[in-house]
Amino acid sequence: MITLENVSKTYGGTSGIVALRDVSIHVKEGEFLVILGPSGAGKSTLMRCINRLVEPTSGRILLDGREVTSRRRQLRAARRDIGMVFQQFNLVKRLSVLMNVLSGRLAYHTFWPSLLYKFDQDDKRVAIECLTRVNMEHKAFQRADTLSGGEQQRVAIARALAQEPKVILADEPVASLDPKIARQVLTYLKQIAGELGITVLCNLHQVEYAREYAERVVGLSQGTVVFDGPSGKLTDDILQQIYYRDPEAADDDG
Amino acid sequence: MTTVDESVAAALQLEAIRRRRRLVKALGWGSLALAVLWFTAREIGLNPFALVQGADHMWDFLTRMFPPDLSYILFLGRATVETIQIAVWGTLLAVVFSIPLSLLAARNTTPLIRIPWFNEHWERLGLHLLVFHVTRMFLNVLRGINELIFALIFVSAVGLGPFAGVLAIAVHATGMLSKFCGEEIEGVDRGQVEAMQATGASKMQVILFAVIPQAIPAFISYSIFRFDVSIRSATVLGLVGAGGLGFSLIKTLKLFRYHETATCILVIFLLVWATDWVCSKWRAKVI
Amino acid sequence: MADPVQAAQDDVLAALVARKKWRFHHIAFMAVGIAFLAWAADGVDLSPKELADGIPKIAKYFALMVPPKWVFADTVWQPAIETVYIAIWGNVLATLIGLPLGVLAARNITRLAPVRFFAKGTLNLFRSISELIWAIFFVAAVGLGPFPGAVALGMNYAGILGRLYAEAMENIDPGPVEAIQATGAGRIQVILFAIFPQVLPQFVTYMLYWFEVGVRSATVLGMVGAGGIGFELVTTIRLFEFRETAVVLLIILAMVTIIDVASSLIRSRIY
Ligand SMILES: Nc1ncnc2c1ncn2[C@@H]1O[C@H](COP(=O)(O)OP(=O)(O)O)[C@@H](O)[C@H]1O
Ligand SMILES: [Mg+2]
Numbered sequence A: 001m002i003t004l005e006n007v008s009k010t011y012g013g014t015s016g017i018v019a020l021r022d023v024s025i026h027v028k029e030g031e032f033l034v035i036l037g038p039s040g041a042g043k044s045t046l047m048r049c050i051n052r053l054v055e056p057t058s059g060r061i062l063l064d065g066r067e068v069t070s071r072r073r074q075l076r077a078a079r080r081d082i083g084m085v086f087q088q089f090n091l092v093k094r095l096s097v098l099m100n101v102l103s104g105r106l107a108y109h110t111f112w113p114s115l116l117y118k119f120d121q122d123d124k125r126v127a128i129e130c131l132t133r134v135n136m137e138h139k140a141f142q143r144a145d146t147l148s149g150g151e152q153q154r155v156a157i158a159r160a161l162a163q164e165p166k167v168i169l170a171d172e173p174v175a176s177l178d179p180k181i182a183r184q185v186l187t188y189l190k191q192i193a194g195e196l197g198i199t200v201l202c203n204l205h206q207v208e209y210a211r212e213y214a215e216r217v218v219g220l221s222q223g224t225v226v227f228d229g230p231s232g233k234l235t236d237d238i239l240q241q242i243y244y245r246d247p248e249a250a251d252d253d254g
Numbered sequence B: 001m002t003t004v005d006e007s008v009a010a011a012l013q014l015e016a017i018r019r020r021r022r023l024v025k026a027l028g029w030g031s032l033a034l035a036v037l038w039f040t041a042r043e044i045g046l047n048p049f050a051l052v053q054g055a056d057h058m059w060d061f062l063t064r065m066f067p068p069d070l071s072y073i074l075f076l077g078r079a080t081v082e083t084i085q086i087a088v089w090g091t092l093l094a095v096v097f098s099i100p101l102s103l104l105a106a107r108n109t110t111p112l113i114r115i116p117w118f119n120e121h122w123e124r125l126g127l128h129l130l131v132f133h134v135t136r137m138f139l140n141v142l143r144g145i146n147e148l149i150f151a152l153i154f155v156s157a158v159g160l161g162p163f164a165g166v167l168a169i170a171v172h173a174t175g176m177l178s179k180f181c182g183e184e185i186e187g188v189d190r191g192q193v194e195a196m197q198a199t200g201a202s203k204m205q206v207i208l209f210a211v212i213p214q215a216i217p218a219f220i221s222y223s224i225f226r227f228d229v230s231i232r233s234a235t236v237l238g239l240v241g242a243g244g245l246g247f248s249l250i251k252t253l254k255l256f257r258y259h260e261t262a263t264c265i266l267v268i269f270l271l272v273w274a275t276d277w278v279c280s281k282w283r284a285k286v287i
Numbered sequence C: 001m002a003d004p005v006q007a008a009q010d011d012v013l014a015a016l017v018a019r020k021k022w023r024f025h026h027i028a029f030m031a032v033g034i035a036f037l038a039w040a041a042d043g044v045d046l047s048p049k050e051l052a053d054g055i056p057k058i059a060k061y062f063a064l065m066v067p068p069k070w071v072f073a074d075t076v077w078q079p080a081i082e083t084v085y086i087a088i089w090g091n092v093l094a095t096l097i098g099l100p101l102g103v104l105a106a107r108n109i110t111r112l113a114p115v116r117f118f119a120k121g122t123l124n125l126f127r128s129i130s131e132l133i134w135a136i137f138f139v140a141a142v143g144l145g146p147f148p149g150a151v152a153l154g155m156n157y158a159g160i161l162g163r164l165y166a167e168a169m170e171n172i173d174p175g176p177v178e179a180i181q182a183t184g185a186g187r188i189q190v191i192l193f194a195i196f197p198q199v200l201p202q203f204v205t206y207m208l209y210w211f212e213v214g215v216r217s218a219t220v221l222g223m224v225g226a227g228g229i230g231f232e233l234v235t236t237i238r239l240f241e242f243r244e245t246a247v248v249l250l251i252i253l254a255m256v257t258i259i260d261v262a263s264s265l266i267r268s269r270i271y
Helices: A043-050 A072-080 A097-108 A111-115 A121-133 A149-162 A179-196 A207-213 A236-244 A247-253 B004-043 B048-065 B070-104 B116-124 B127-144 B147-158 B162-186 B190-198 B203-240 B245-254 B258-286 C004-020 C024-043 C048-063 C070-105 C113-128 C131-142 C146-170 C174-182 C187-224 C230-238 C242-270
Strands: A002-011 A017-027 A032-036 A058-063 A082-085 A167-170 A199-204 A216-221 A224-230
Touching: A002 A043, A017 A043, A017 A224, A032 A043, A032 A179, A032 A207, A043 A058, A043 A167, A043 A199, A072 A082, A072 A097, A082 A149, A082 C174, A097 A121, A097 A149, A097 C187, A111 C187, A121 A149, A121 B004, A149 A167, A149 A179, A167 A179, A179 A199, A179 A207, A199 A207, A216 A236, A224 A236, B004 C070, B048 B258, B048 C131, B070 B127, B070 B162, B070 B203, B070 B245, B070 B258, B070 C024, B127 B162, B127 C242, B147 B162, B147 B203, B147 C048, B147 C187, B147 C230, B147 C242, B162 B203, B162 C048, B190 B203, B203 B245, B203 B258, B203 C131, B203 C187, B245 B258, B258 C113, C070 C113, C070 C146, C070 C187, C070 C230, C070 C242, C113 C146, C131 C146, C131 C187, C146 C187, C174 C187, C187 C230, C187 C242, C230 C242
Parallel strands: A032 A199, A032 A216, A082 A167, A167 A199
Antiparallel strands: A002 A017, A002 A058, A216 A224
């Protein structure tokens, strides 16, 4: 489904911060993949390279066998196939919940109907179905800023689902939520992968959640992949490597 | 139990109703706004075609202004300096007047008028805030009247010249600055005030040590902003004979020396733009 | 050494004394400042003597205004209303012109630096030239009347509002913008769905506030023949009709007050 080939990213020119070095990952269709790593490891950068919110410095990213490029037309089409869920939810606070979910449909239209904030009946049906999937349909007409954090994140998931995507990228979706709500949100994401066959990539920095939810884990440390395998194989030794690798070691293999 | 399909259908229906309601509301307000705009447009003779027809006049005007007579800049030195001087003193006087006035114009620092055994009724009528209300009303008068109007009046009272301009700017800016600062003083953090009161400080001490320090950054920042605005105002005071660049502008215009008028406009633009730049840097440094 | 606490206290006290001391550059700075102010005061004929002469004259001038000649209100109420109309259209035009320029000037919307530079420059030009100068220009083009006044106000305020709009858009939360971009939405869709909803309340506040200011500005447009109550004002002042001037001033004040109150009511309903 998604293939990353030798993706590297350096922020701020050639002498800048190296956020990713030579990352290669292959993700199968319908997989629920957790990318685990401490903060600053490059998890967000990895996701943002996939939908080109960040331009990778080198390497290729293939979606369904086709390369994702930054050419305007193709990029819009690729982004439509890739939903994204953020740590800070990033809902448009003054719009209603339904309008937020409908904004996931924007890539299916030109801007003319959007000028009047208009969507067709099918869009609305999809949006409400997506809201129902995360049990938020009863709040469809409230303003987004009246919701709690967990509810906002569920709406954000519905927005991503409304794109009818092939892939969902979840960038630390539970980092701003308390444990109970966090598990609820992760359960929704996992269901989505299982039932709808959508590939889900989920960034996490907490090991417990990764152990609990992931089928496969990619361990990222200082921009390099240090582990790739089933969550059962996350031994203390490997965790040590992901979380406490000292900078010298990074320089050695860099 | 309802099925998923039913609840989706119900939500869709609800959405349609809400959308219709919103549409009606939008149409209502929209047509009201359009009616107001249409009516007022007719009353003031708004006519886009007149602009098109006037285009050749405008073009004529512009071509007669162009190119600006740059040698005239030498004669504008005095007027430019005078414009700056007017703004400096106008703002400075306003700052000085505003210090006491803004204290009087804030509910939490204004002197309260109390009458021993009559207090309850007195306060219910809000009369203990008499000083506050009178000050605010006075400030509203200063704010409500444009500095050019003041300039016009002062010119006819004390004669032509920059002195009238300074007074006009000072008076109007005092109104603006004091009202703004009065509100700023009313908005200070209660906690710090209470902490100071708890030490047993007198009312005057509380104002000096808890209220004023909190309001000072906003006061300085707004004073700088006011100086920026004053420069802009000072460039037109000359139209009514109160000194500065506006006087050169109107003079060259009346003598049909349009190339020189263009130079005046150019200098005004540069002056305002430079002041704006300096003031925004200065404010950033103060905050 | 003596007791360390005592020593520390002495240090602090010494530091305080040192801070209090006037340094040469403080004194030089003060001297330059005072000299500058004195020079400026001299340039604008500001002196205690002038003030002592001038202020009584101004007081006398205002004293001559009482009692106001109320019947004159019959003549000025219509120009007063016209003033409000000018302000309304001035602000409408300002937003129509200023908003697109503001969008072009906002760093997070317009990527092309030359376009941004051009938009910012235009806004600066509109803003720096006072509405009165614009009015002179438009009166020359289309003749006397309120219409050129409204256009002039529109030009000046387009510059002011456009810049405020641009700043408001630059200061929004970038998160929702990224989220909408990530759905594959186009540029204009991002503006409509992620940026406008965030800045709308601020835009309305600006419009209302600058409408208030606009009414005050519109009261002087008549001085150059661009409509509104300014013409009556100038005429009465030039003819030394003090009691008529008083009526004009009172009507301006009443008008400004009513609009202040109305707009603060609207503003409190928005939030
Ligand atoms: N826009 C940016 N500009 C410069 N450096 C950045 C930027 N975004 C991230 N970085 C740097 O790249 C590294 C990886 O960051 P990030 O991908 O956000 O890590 P994570 O999401 O795992 O916490 C960090 O060192 C961070 O400081
Ligand atoms: Mg991150």
